[in-house]
Amino acid sequence: MSTTVSPHFEPKDADFAVRVRASFALQGAMGTLGARLGAIEAGLVEVLLDWAPGLTQQHGFLHAGMVATALDSACGYAGFTLMPADAGILTIEYKINLMAPAKGQQFRMVGQVIKPGRTITVTEGRAFAIDQGREKLIATMAATLMTITGRDDVKN
Amino acid sequence: MSTTVSPHFEPKDADFAVRVRASFALQGAMGTLGARLGAIEAGLVEVLLDWAPGLTQQHGFLHAGMVATALDSACGYAGFTLMPADAGILTIEYKINLMAPAKGQQFRMVGQVIKPGRTITVTEGRAFAIDQGREKLIATMAATLMTITGRDDVKN
Amino acid sequence: MSTTVSPHFEPKDADFAVRVRASFALQGAMGTLGARLGAIEAGLVEVLLDWAPGLTQQHGFLHAGMVATALDSACGYAGFTLMPADAGILTIEYKINLMAPAKGQQFRMVGQVIKPGRTITVTEGRAFAIDQGREKLIATMAATLMTITGRDDVKN
Amino acid sequence: MSTTVSPHFEPKDADFAVRVRASFALQGAMGTLGARLGAIEAGLVEVLLDWAPGLTQQHGFLHAGMVATALDSACGYAGFTLMPADAGILTIEYKINLMAPAKGQQFRMVGQVIKPGRTITVTEGRAFAIDQGREKLIATMAATLMTITGRDDVKN
DSSP states (O other), rough: OOOOOOHHHHHHHTTTHHHHHHHHHTTTHHHHHEEEEEEEEEEEEEEEOOGGGGOOOOSBOHHHHHHHHHHHHHHHHHTTTSOTTOOOEEEEEEEEOOOOOOSSSSSEEEEEEEEESSEEEEEEEEEEEEEEEEEEEEEEEEEEEEEOOOOOBBBB | OOOOEEEOOOSSTTTTHHHHHHHHTTOHHHHHHTTTEEEEEEEEEEEEOOGGGGGOOOOOBBOHHHHHHHHHHHHHHHHHSSOTTEEEEEEEEEEEEEOOOSSSEEEEEEEEEEEEOSSSSEEEEEEEEEEEEEEEEEEEEEEEEEEEOOOOOOOO | OOOOOOOOOOOOTHHHHHHHHHHHOOOOHHHTTTOOEEEEEETTTEEEEEOGGGGGGGSSOOHHHHHHHHHHHHHHHHHTTTSSSOEEEEEEEEEEEEOOOOOSEEEEEEEEEEEEEEEEEEEEEEEEEEEEEEEEEEEEEEEEEEOOSOOOOGGG | OOEEEEEOOOOOTHHHHHHHHHHHHHOHHHHHTTEEEEEEEEEEEEEEEEGGGGBBTTTTTTTTHHHHHHHHHHHHHHTTTTSSSTEEEEEEEEEEEOOOOSSSSSEEEEEEEOOOSSSSEEEEEEEEEETTTTEEEEEEEEEEEEEEEEGGGGGG
């Protein structure tokens, strides 16, 4: 009861990892952050990030906005892994709880699908800071995505 | 009844604008985004941003994470204007609704205090895209802030 | 800039108030709460509530869940006023900030549409407690709604 | 990586279950809902609920507000299990994602602490509908709580 095991999801398109990598590469913001993809599974995507002076808040820690940006990407691409090949994806909304300062040298964001749907997909994210080799949970996210089909302007 | 007028707030420290500018200047992330401060009033702060290729998502619009980062800053500094001179501020959580693609050349984020408090302050934000001179509401935020006193590591 | 005026919305169905009243009357939970409708405009709905011993939390104030239930209804029906006559509505998610104890004899919840859409509608809500005749803001909500057409099981 | 195991928390007061039951019994709203406590562990509380005609929305399913009320209680009391004996608790805010209609005869809400803190505690909740003996996830919640000490009016 006190354990949540990630459910097994069946992807609609076997090439989901290729689609995720292609879309990620088009995001200028991910390049600016120096973010890169880690694990890509059906319903789960990791985004990895290193500390850099251009990503800080006023105390020198990683800016919460950078945490949220990378975590939102992880959630969005987690949803994207389960969508049809011709679908685009929009984040309708997300909510983030910032539980500890983003103090560390590396950061690992994990997005997971909780409930896939034809129109609406619900995801959750966890952000971890790795400080001197120790990993700590620093933020949680709940993000709601919408699948878009038949619109070229939002095809990923 | 269908109109919300911003309440009048009494700042605890008359030099709040100086404190906001000093803290903002320390944020490496704001420099990376090219974000700058607009209006600074008691309980209200504007953050301004220009489109740039390093801030985009896969369709070339401003990345939702950049919208959220600038809007979160506007909300946080809105709360900061009403805090005592020696206080630091932490964003506990925020929620953002993304209502339209961030399509435009300039962006204006407005953060406003809804309810200040000794420990907890509630703020709301509005993000506007300016496209060919026309301003459009693209996102709303609700952010919860905590005032921190007596801790040097989170003094702004 | 520091003032938000409710935008003017054009309803798709002139009989929206009739539809709101009919749907509201079918909700057993609204009867249990003793909630009733106040103003019904295009894009705005009020829900009114009185204190009762069966609606309290452990200190005798109105339970936050009752505040949220009535406020969620106000937001949902605000969205419903702008939908086509044959549409149903689902709340996808909401977020509530509880800013003060719900101390009072009467309560007024106001839901307003911020951005209507064919599929997704974004709304905001304000809950007020009326204590000895003085009205106080006690909670704010952001709620995301989905319009459903062609499904009898969710037709309102 | 794709599995979340509930962390082990050390309660500050060994009699936490007694405190939870005493506070729960004082909530008139829980009586109106017919809600009752299930498991009470350090950092985890279950709230159980049966379908009743006075708890319905317009299609006869459990009203989302009733789901949220019981789930918010589960989250709040989960946080309460880890607080000192003389502390009170306030829900600052919560966010709920409604993923499926609350169709069923019984409902089980589970609240769990993600990050306890001296002032701020972050919790997550899961709501399940039990329909003809089959349990289905219908909602997730993220709730932020504040510990209050030295104030009689919010002592639980």
